[in-house]
Amino acid sequence: MTETQPDRVPVRRALLGVYDKTGVEELARGLADAGVELVSTGATARRIADAGIPVTPVEQVTGFPECLDGRVKTLHPAVHAGILADRRRPEHTAQLDELGIAAFDLVVVNLYPFTETVASGAAPDECVEQIDIGGPAMVRAAAKNHPSVAVVVDPARYGDVLEAVAAGGFTLVQRQRLAVAAFRHTAAYDVAVASWMGNVLAPDDDSGFPAWVGAAWERADVLRYGENPHQRAALYRSDRPGLAHAEQLHGKQMSYNNYVDTDAAWRAAHDHDDPCVAIIKHANPCGIAVGTDIAAAHRKAHACDPVSAFGGVIAANREVDLAMAEQVAAVFTEVVVAPSFTADAVEVLTAKKNIRLLRLPEAPPAAVELRPVSGGLLLQTVDRIGGDGDDPTTWTLATGEPLDAAGLDDLVFAWRSVRAVRSNAILLSHEKATVGVGMGQVNRVDAARLAVTRAGERAAGSVAASDAFFPFADGLQVLLDAGVRAVVQPGGSVRDEEVVAAARTAGVPLYLTGTRHFAH
Numbered sequence: 001m002t003e004t005q006p007d008r009v010p011v012r013r014a015l016l017g018v019y020d021k022t023g024v025e026e027l028a029r030g031l032a033d034a035g036v037e038l039v040s041t042g043a044t045a046r047r048i049a050d051a052g053i054p055v056t057p058v059e060q061v062t063g064f065p066e067c068l069d070g071r072v073k074t075l076h077p078a079v080h081a082g083i084l085a086d087r088r089r090p091e092h093t094a095q096l097d098e099l100g101i102a103a104f105d106l107v108v109v110n111l112y113p114f115t116e117t118v119a120s121g122a123a124p125d126e127c128v129e130q131i132d133i134g135g136p137a138m139v140r141a142a143a144k145n146h147p148s149v150a151v152v153v154d155p156a157r158y159g160d161v162l163e164a165v166a167a168g169g170f171t172l173v174q175r176q177r178l179a180v181a182a183f184r185h186t187a188a189y190d191v192a193v194a195s196w197m198g199n200v201l202a203p204d205d206d207s208g209f210p211a212w213v214g215a216a217w218e219r220a221d222v223l224r225y226g227e228n229p230h231q232r233a234a235l236y237r238s239d240r241p242g243l244a245h246a247e248q249l250h251g252k253q254m255s256y257n258n259y260v261d262t263d264a265a266w267r268a269a270h271d272h273d274d275p276c277v278a279i280i281k282h283a284n285p286c287g288i289a290v291g292t293d294i295a296a297a298h299r300k301a302h303a304c305d306p307v308s309a310f311g312g313v314i315a316a317n318r319e320v321d322l323a324m325a326e327q328v329a330a331v332f333t334e335v336v337v338a339p340s341f342t343a344d345a346v347e348v349l350t351a352k353k354n355i356r357l358l359r360l361p362e363a364p365p366a367a368v369e370l371r372p373v374s375g376g377l378l379l380q381t382v383d384r385i386g387g388d389g390d391d392p393t394t395w396t397l398a399t400g401e402p403l404d405a406a407g408l409d410d411l412v413f414a415w416r417s418v419r420a421v422r423s424n425a426i427l428l429s430h431e432k433a434t435v436g437v438g439m440g441q442v443n444r445v446d447a448a449r450l451a452v453t454r455a456g457e458r459a460a461g462s463v464a465a466s467d468a469f470f471p472f473a474d475g476l477q478v479l480l481d482a483g484v485r486a487v488v489q490p491g492g493s494v495r496d497e498e499v500v501a502a503a504r505t506a507g508v509p510l511y512l513t514g515t516r517h518f519a520h
């Protein structure tokens with residue numbers, strides 16, 4: 001096969017069939033003014049004709065009426081041979097001539113709004129009706145035949161179309177890029193249809209996990225490097241809300257580690273209902289606190305470990321105000337993420353060159369989370385705070401006197417906060433602010449030692465939470481020896497009796513939640 005055509009393929013005949021009719025009249029007018037012959041489907045053709053632009057209805061090309069409520073409009077050889085003829089092959093052109101079919105140089109299609117229909121809560125029949133069949137067929141055909149045809153699926157590209165037409169047609173590289181975009185578009189569309197079918201319409205079984213998982217991610221950014229400077233990295237977005245969609249108000253580009261820490265900080269701050277600030281370093285908290293307002297919460301969180309807070313990532317679950325901004329500005333901070341910032345807070349924080357400010361609106365958390373393992377992927381439902389085991393009225397007091405309301409509130413704070421700490425995790429808090437965090441240890445005794453060491457004098461009189469049960473009394477003993485006044489843990493060890501006995505001997509109330517919050 002020889003390249004007999006110039007790089008640019010002039011646009012002489014275009015096929016237009018769009019569900020989203022944004023900008024289609026302007027496009028049609030521009031094409032018609034450039035001498036392009038227009039062929040179009042039902043409502044698109046009517047829209048173009050109503051604007052006084054010459055257009056041939058596709059039925060005139062097929063010699064066949066649109067039928068079955070629009071299920072069949074363009075599924076016809078007169079359309080598809082016109083799209084698929086490879087104009088580099090003389091035999092294709094000859095066959096089109098024999099068949100009396102004219103070729104298309106440009107196909108402009110966008111698809112029925114399947115995802116939006118599902119999201120609207122429509123009944124299954126309505127969702128099924130919004131599965132576009134003829135549209136993807138044309139898009140895929142035109143994308144396959146990109147050496148001869150340009151395909152456009154995005155109304156935002158109409159300006160480029162008119163530019164290319166004026167320049168004498170699309171170049172091969174442009175047609176290739178459009179083809180890539182077109183196949184990505186239909187692939188994402190099919191993932192949405194297949195996911196809905198397997199997850200909602202006809203689940204494979206009652207496990208809650210579909211037998212097939214597809215995903216469509218769009219690159220949002222190429223990062224300077226990955227976890228380390230010798231690693232390359234990029235950020236991809238799904239269509240779910242979340243950190244990857246946050247608006248950066250100020251500062252340098254987010255790094256890979258910034259994203260990881262910001263995600264952890266955001267989640268930690270949102271495990272509490274009261275105004276809360278979480279300060280994260282290397283995915284672990286160096287301070288979490290709630291306060292009467294967000295500035296108070298930040299003061300308390302920072303006081304937990306001011307040394308580690310240097311270069312930290314801060315998340316707030318409320319608007320960041322001037323008072324908090326002034327406090328933050330006094331400490332070198334990598335990122336501040338919040339649902340919003342007051343104008344004066346932005347003014348103070350943007351005066352700091354190195355800080356990154358992210359506005360991330362509240363959104364419901366995802367139901368499941370994904371973690372790649374070599375050769376596969378783990379899926380699990382997200383560990384949420386707010387289940388039965390997080391409600392203190394369901395806790396069992398294994399030994400000791402019940403805490404008063406304020407003491408119990410403190411213990412609930414510790415319990416809700418320990419979830420943000422990588423296992424093995426022990427967290428000490430006082431008046432709803434962490435005072436000592438022991439994280440990421442391979443045994444619970446060392447986690448307890450670390451928490452106590454970090455708390456120093458503040459350990460005495462604090463309350464303690466353990467993310468999982470104490471397998472022996474030794475870890476708990478470290479806390480008791482440091483003078484904690486109450487402990488909460490899941491319980492469930494075969495040696496629970498031994499553990500409870502240690503608390504009893506020390507006269508310290510020990511609550512059992514029955515729920516574990518490991519974080520690896």
Ligand SMILES: NC(=O)c1ncn([C@@H]2O[C@H](COP(=O)(O)O)[C@@H](O)[C@H]2O)c1NC=O
Nearest residue numbers: 019041042043044071073074075133134135
């Ligand atoms: N059935 C077909 O042959 C067919 N051909 C094109 N469509 C879709 O119909 C829409 C355009 O139709 P109209 O111009 O009538 O609004 C586009 O979203 C296009 O993707 C079709 N619809 C559904 O499959």
